Amino acid sequence: MEHWIYIFNIAGHAISLNLDTIFTMWFAMAAVIIFALIATRHLDLIPGKLQAVSESVMKFFYGTLDTMIEHENRQHVPLVASLFLFIVTANLMGQLPLRIINLKHGGELASPTNDINLTAAMAIIVLIYYVFMGIRAKGAKFFLHEFSFTGIVMALVEILEMITRPLSLAIRLFANIFAGEILVSIALGGLAYFLPLPIMLFEILVAFIQATVFMMLTIAYIGSATGNEH
Amino acid sequence: MVDTATISQMAHLGAGIAIGFGAVGAGLGIGFATKGLMDAVSRQPEVAGKAFGFFLLGAALSEACALYAFVIAFMLLGK
Numbered sequence: 001m002e003h004w005i006y007i008f009n010i011a012g013h014a015i016s017l018n019l020d021t022i023f024t025m026w027f028a029m030a031a032v033i034i035f036a037l038i039a040t041r042h043l044d045l046i047p048g049k050l051q052a053v054s055e056s057v058m059k060f061f062y063g064t065l066d067t068m069i070e071h072e073n074r075q076h077v078p079l080v081a082s083l084f085l086f087i088v089t090a091n092l093m094g095q096l097p098l099r100i101i102n103l104k105h106g107g108e109l110a111s112p113t114n115d116i117n118l119t120a121a122m123a124i125i126v127l128i129y130y131v132f133m134g135i136r137a138k139g140a141k142f143f144l145h146e147f148s149f150t151g152i153v154m155a156l157v158e159i160l161e162m163i164t165r166p167l168s169l170a171i172r173l174f175a176n177i178f179a180g181e182i183l184v185s186i187a188l189g190g191l192a193y194f195l196p197l198p199i200m201l202f203e204i205l206v207a208f209i210q211a212t213v214f215m216m217l218t219i220a221y222i223g224s225a226t227g228n229e230h
Numbered sequence: 231m232v233d234t235a236t237i238s239q240m241a242h243l244g245a246g247i248a249i250g251f252g253a254v255g256a257g258l259g260i261g262f263a264t265k266g267l268m269d270a271v272s273r274q275p276e277v278a279g280k281a282f283g284f285f286l287l288g289a290a291l292s293e294a295c296a297l298y299a300f301v302i303a304f305m306l307l308g309k
Contacts, residue, residue, distance in 0.1 A: 168294070171294075171297075171298055171301060172294040172297065172298075174301075175294065175297035175298060175300060175301045176290075176293075176294065176297055178301070178304075179297050179300050182304075206290075209286055209287070209290045210290065212286075212287065212290075213287060213290045213291065213294075216287060
């Protein structure tokens with residue numbers, strides 16, 4: 001729960017880095033990148049085992065995008081797929097026994113998504129992406145609606161949503177993983193080695209569900225930003 | 231003036247209240263989601279797989295509300 005915090009100064013402003021989160025994040029990113037490199041190395045018309053698996057994973061993204069965004073949906077695949085794969089890898093890392101490695105300065109090698117800074121960064125990336133896509137699709141109409149009472153209220157509500165959407169995205173993912181870790185540690189205090197096992201199995205399910213929820217909400221936000229209202 | 235011990239006790243009380251009310255809402259939400267799943271599956275058993283996916287998504291979304299309360303409770307526990 002406590003992080004290995006490193007503080008340095010840039011022009012009088014103290015900037016703190018959670019080094020354990022950064023380390024585990026790079027570990028997850030490296031796992032995803034190495035998997036992608038290996039999976040795309042010997043592509044063939046008749047797919048092997050690994051290629052069949054990765055093609056079915058990509059087909060899952062294409063199918064989800066096709067059902068939720070009507071046209072020009074293939075351009076969002078890089079963001080959506082890398083978000084999903086990274087979040088799944090990061091969440092599953094929390095179940096690895098990396099915590100037995102004792103860090104000297106405090107902190108632990110757990111799932112990187114148990115740090116709200118990481119999930120908030122991903123949520124802000126999603127916010128910037130969907131605002132950019134909305135402006136590219138609709139221009140200034142993305143912010144302004146028709147000039148009537150409902151139009152003005154809609155515009156104000158949508159500006160409010162720019163704050164609440166990334167906030168809820170970030171806190172949802174962070175709180176699920178964090179609550180899972182607290183639950184496991186409480187169960188470990190209750191009946192060591194046996195009671196945490198079903199909870200850890202449930203956490204594996206939660207890892208996939210939360211990654212799916214993050215991806216679905218990202219697609220829904222992009223779809224509502226780029227699509228027509230009528 | 232209120233001393234810090236009282237503030238800490240009140241913060242612990244507030245943490246309990248926060249997670250309690252949050253759990254009520256999330257429990258209601260997951261209960262309604264399960265009811266919807268049962269209705270759908272008993273009417274059309276062939277959509278069970280697809281409906282279960284949507285059920286998991288909706289349950290995760292309503293469970294998140296309890297977890298917001300959990301985060302607040304955990305922040306209060308640190309006071």
